[in-house]
Amino acid sequence: MRGQGARRARQAADDGLAHEITVLHLASRKTYGVLRIHAELRRLGRRVNLNGVRSNCLTAAVSLCQLDA
Template sequence: MTTTHGVAFLCRPLKVPRSSFFHARLASAKTRAARQTADEAFAHEITAIHVASRQTYGIPRTHAELRRVGQRVNRERVARVSAEGTG
């Protein structure tokens, strides 16, 4: 069973003003946009490594190559950005 409630209804028991919900949502929009831009640039790097390897490198080798060139990146991020690029 799924129910939906308005923002006012959800904020009332927490004694949080409705406006703070919208302010937080707007503030996080900038962060999401910045992350998406960074992920798009990172996806381009991953694609370049994949093409340079004659499309043989998977996530582990791509991650190792990024580390080799000095980019500190989490392996899970490489996997996430790679998966988003294929979808």
């Protein structure tokens, strides 16, 4: 099927981001919300969109992130 490889690559990237979000959230003793996690990812050199982080928190790590603003 067309585009299947691209979908797999996108899913792998999303899974990696979800893992990074989980690690950062746990390292912050579960205090960081979406805004701080986004800022920390940017500080670490990861180019991510705030909405992408928010979406990932909602889908992959629902209980991890407070949706602060």
